[in-house]
Amino acid sequence: MSENKDNKMEKIISLCKRRGFIYQGSEIYGGLAGTWDYGPLGVALKKNIENIWWRMFVDSREDMYGIDAAILMNPNVWRSSGHVDSFSDPLVEDKKTKKRYRADHLLEEAGINPAGMSIEEMSAEIVRAGVKSPDGNELGGVQNFKMMFETKIGAYDDAEAAGENVSYLRPETAGGIFVNFKNVVDSFHPKLPFGIAQIGKAFRNEIAPRDFIFRVRELEQMEVEYFVRPENWEEHFEKWRKDMWNYVEAIGLPRDLVHELEVPEEDRAHYSKRTIDFEFDYPFGRKELYGLAYRGDYDLTKHKEGSGSKIDYVDSDSGEKILPHVIEPSLGVGRTILAVLTSAYTEDELDGEPRSFLKLAPSVAPIKVAVFPLLKNKPELLKKAREIYEMIRKEIPQIMFDTNGNIGKRYRRQDEIGTPVCVTVDFETIEFDGADQDAEVTVRDRDTGKQERVKVGEILSHLKNQLK
Ligand code: GAP
Numbered sequence: 139m140s141e142n143k144d145n146k147m148e149k150i151i152s153l154c155k156r157r158g159f160i161y162q163g164s165e166i167y168g169g170l171a172g173t174w175d176y177g178p179l180g181v182a183l184k185k186n187i188e189n190i191w192w193r194m195f196v197d198s199r200e201d202m203y204g205i206d207a208a209i210l211m212n213p214n215v216w217r218s219s220g221h222v223d224s225f226s227d228p229l230v231e232d233k234k235t236k237k238r239y240r241a242d243h244l245l246e247e248a249g250i251n252p253a254g255m256s257i258e259e260m261s262a263e264i265v266r267a268g269v270k271s272p273d274g275n276e277l278g279g280v281q282n283f284k285m286m287f288e289t290k291i292g293a294y295d296d297a298e299a300a301g302e303n304v305s306y307l308r309p310e311t312a313g314g315i316f317v318n319f320k321n322v323v324d325s326f327h328p329k330l331p332f333g334i335a336q337i338g339k340a341f342r343n344e345i346a347p348r349d350f351i352f353r354v355r356e357l358e359q360m361e362v363e364y365f366v367r368p369e370n371w372e373e374h375f376e377k378w379r380k381d382m383w384n385y386v387e388a389i390g391l392p393r394d395l396v397h398e399l400e401v402p403e404e405d406r407a408h409y410s411k412r413t414i415d416f417e418f419d420y421p422f423g424r425k426e427l428y429g430l431a432y433r434g435d436y437d438l439t440k441h442k443e444g445s446g447s448k449i450d451y452v453d454s455d456s457g458e459k460i461l462p463h464v465i466e467p468s469l470g471v472g473r474t475i476l477a478v479l480t481s482a483y484t485e486d487e488l489d490g491e492p493r494s495f496l497k498l499a500p501s502v503a504p505i506k507v508a509v510f511p512l513l514k515n516k517p518e519l520l521k522k523a524r525e526i527y528e529m530i531r532k533e534i535p536q537i538m539f540d541t542n543g544n545i546g547k548r549y550r551r552q553d554e555i556g557t558p559v560c561v562t563v564d565f566e567t568i569e570f571d572g573a574d575q576d577a578e579v580t581v582r583d584r585d586t587g588k589q590e591r592v593k594v595g596e597i598l599s600h601l602k603n604q605l606k
Pocket of ligand 1: 309310311312342344351352353354355357358359361426427428429466468469470471472473
């Protein structure tokens with residue numbers, strides 16, 4: 139990572155902490171690697187990102203069903219899905235310090251492409267190329283490290299006593315969708331094609347969590363399993379590909395920072411017959427943002443065999459019995475937030491002074507409008523500003539009232555958290571000699587700093603227009 143890129147990430151991480159977006163997990167105890175806590179503005183940003191997804195892929199479609207499944211599941215779910223055996227990353231240990239690393243990451247950093255390499259090939263490549271640990275020491279052989287977090291279900295305090303009752307924190311939300319396939323079919327009798335959607339937490343014991351919220355151990359996913367007739371999978375894969383681009387646009391990510399990558403067979407997950415990764419140009423490099431996979435009938439077949447339950451889909455018209463195939467658009471919430479923040483972070487000069495601000499799309503901005511009285515110690519100004527604030531709040535609830543510091547400082551603070559518009563009530567507003575609706579306030583645009591006078595009676599339509 140170049141100094142500049144490091145610097146940009148440091149500025150964003152510091153802004154996130156200072157302004158209440160994202161804090162280190164368990165910070166006062168020294169933190170817990172790979173965990174992050176969302177503060178008030180971070181939660182608002184996250185909810186906006188999730189709500190846009192839910193509206194676009196569930197509420198506005200007739201072929202989609204939302205669920206919220208339990209994180210703890212019968213461990214046989216993960217045995218059937220293949221995760222117990224196959225969900226692992228290549229681990230390598232520094233022989234001297236005993237610190238552990240992702241072998242593929244160390245190879246990449248040494249300029250070697252580890253794509254498609256087995257753990258034996260990685261071990262050989264490390265020796266051949268003389269790859270060392272970040273501390274400059276020799277590395278041991280590469281092993282598969284299982285990434286699912288284990289836990290014990292019931293009154294057992296050690297794993298041996300727990301025996302069969304060892305379970306896992308789900309590593310993908312998809313598992314909860316597949317085991318509810320039959321339930322949704324039985325409750326709603328949907329016609330193929332249809333999808334089941336879920337937003338929720340997933341857990342992965344990442345060997346090396348890094349890059350802020352990019353690679354974490356407790357993550358959140360927005361996933362759809364879209365069930366199709368086998369012969370139509372390509373058509374629906376293409377539709378989802380377009381839908382994912384529509385979502386990228388809806389949250390304001392610049393299209394030119396997002397790139398598709400056709401994942402070669404040897405690099406695909408064990409269940410996938412085709413995968414396109416959507417990669418994003420983060421400050422620390424081009425990395426996976428989302429995945430679109432064709433999982434065939436892998437999961438339903440495995441769960442049918444593993445559970446012994448009759449989960450086939452029966453066409454209500456023809457009586458035909460089939461196991462549908464699955465298209466899976468899988469989107470990480472944290473990676474979306476990081477893409478949104480890093481692409482929105484802007485430095486410029488305004489009124490002869492340097493400023494840094496978040497050029498967030500109004501759709502995701504945690505605060506859409508801030509309302510201020512010009513001065514805080516004038517009761518009439520305060521009263522009028524509060525009145526206008528309450529009036530706007532009824533229609534635009536993500537709003538903030540701010541009286542702290544001088545007006546210039548308030549504008550800069552709102553710029554820094556990405557508030558698209560500020561409304562200031564001044565003496566002209568309260569001294570106006572006419573109908574209240576005709577009194578004017580100042581409306582300021584975040585990106586240009588441009589200010590204009592708008593009549594109180596027209597504020598709502600003006601704001602709605604500006605926030606489109
Ligand atoms: N159900 C498919 C699945 O889980 P994946 O490629 O392993 O596929 C899907 O994960 C998405 O989840 C990724 O594209 C990424 O956005 C997010 N993701 C995966 N691991 C992550 C981690 N350790 N930290 C943050 N996000 C992660």
